[in-house]
Amino acid sequence: MKILVVAQYYYPEQFRTNDICKQLVQDGHAVTVLTGIPNYPQGKFYDGYGIFKNREEVHEGVNIIRTFLIPRGNNKIQLALNYFSFVIAGWFKALSLLKYDFDCVFVYETSPITMALPAIYIKKKKKIPLIMYVTDLWPENVQAAGGINNKKILGMIGIVVDYIYNSCDKILVSSKNFIEAVSNRGHNKNKIEFWPQYAEELYTDKNVADESELDDIPGGFNIMFTGNIGQAQGLDIAIEAAEILKDQLDINWVFIGDGSAKIQLQKQVKKKKLENNFKFISKKPVELMPLYLAKADAAFLSLKDDPVFSMTLPAKLQSYMASGIPILASINGEAANTVLEARAGLVNNAGNAAELAKNVLTLYNMSNEERKMLGKNARDFFEVNYKKTLLMDKFYKILNDQICISDSI
Structure with missing residues (x-):
């Protein structure tokens, strides 16, 4: 398979996405990651990375393409700019990826869920399945962790969240309780599946x-x-x-x-x-x-x-x-x-x-x-x-099923 992974955070930032992509390559798949310039969690660009440094590299067989973003900083305003900048710059970078062939798009969603928006653009243009892995619930997480309680702001975020969920062919969730949380927003329960995170x-x-x-x-x-x-x-x-x-x-x-x-x-x-x-x-x-x-x-x-x-x-x-x-x-x-x-x-x-x-x-x-x-x-x-081999087998079945469904349409 040729898989495009969209994740705002990736190597050298420490997220389980790194290990998933490494395993995909080891199992013979071609993996490209669209990500940002590493800055998590300290809020500033890592040494050796920046606007003009290491924007593209290959690590452990994974082709990494880094789009511009504003670093997280240490305040809510800069964090919001970090989120928005990835979406906008990621969309422009997505334009350059349309020339490549991909069998599917996989979004590893930690906050913010808006990182899925460039992936949706590619999915629709390439007519390929989009599988998203939800590890943070939005807008709930914005309210709980970000302290935002304004109903209008949460309502607008909710509209974006529902658009993203509706655009997904399959939604994987890291917690059983997330199944109800997502389906209660009016989304088809049949396309939501529990896939817990494994340990490396x-x-x-x-x-x-x-x-x-x-x-x-x-x-x-x-x-x-x-x-x-x-x-x-x-x-x-x-x-x-x-x-x-x-x-x-x-x-x-x-x-x-x-x-x-x-x-x-x-x-x-x-x-x-x-x-x-x-x-x-x-x-x-x-x-x-x-x-x-x-x-x-x-x-x-x-x-x-x-x-x-x-x-x-x-x-x-x-x-x-x-x-x-x-x-x-x-x-x-x-x-x-x-x-x-x-x-x-x-x-x-x-x-x-x-x-x-x-x-x-x-x-x-x-x-x-x-x-x-x-x-x-x-x-x-x-x-x-939670053993890796068991959960990766399940992941491959999900990817293959979605690609087969897409090919039959």
Whole structure:
């Protein structure tokens, strides 16, 4: 197959799209990615990339075409400009892609959903199927994470969202609850399908990187969070829990990643004099994550207390489960139910620091054997539900089915 992937974020930004495209190439498919200039999550262009640098490259066999965009910056106005600039510049870049043959277009949708608009243009011009993978719900996510409550603005976004959904031949969703959320907007339930995110195979192979590249990890009982440190994650709950447990000097919180809320969290830690309980490590290559998680006693999963986040199944949950360590989840809804179903850790209601502190202490006081059993349960659940080979097989069937339907019309 010749596949065009449209994703606003791609290598060297760390998203699962990278691994999907790499696997597609390894399985003999030709993959072109239309993406932006890398700037996530720090909000400025990566070193070696820019308006006149590395706009086209080949990485791991994937042909990468980067369209202009305004970097995210660190405020809402610049973030909005980032979203709009990708759509406008992406449309112009899409014009240059019409000369190529593609069998289908695949959109890997994280926020913003508007990244699908250039893909729709190509779909209609080339008369090929469009498959979109929804990992963030809009306009719900705009309201919950962006703090936008203006009904007119949300209504206009809703119109764009419905246009995008109507233009898709197939909608894959990363959470079961998203099926109802999308279909309740009036879209055909038959074209919506649950396709959970998998964890990269490197999480099952701890020898993919050199341990000497790791930052020092504190001694004691380490609770580790990896990934984007943004407002949606609600990580201030960890600081509140740490304050409750401040007499337990050997309980540490290790945050690995960057994001819009990181500086704010570091200031809170300093203000509450909890510097000895927290270690912040800058974003690291995904290849190092299994080695870091192998040094954790528990993996921390957190999202804010909001209805849209209760429908979400965060990708890091699969990575945590693949790593085979107990999970401390401060979260509601589908993710919480998944951890409980797997018997993979302890769960508290999102935003409840007292419950989180209690769960931390419970896990801390468990025997090594009890914690190992939770980790084993997590790994077993991953093997049955989130293993890459199983989910890629399902993905190929979906792509082939859509191409066959398109060819028959």
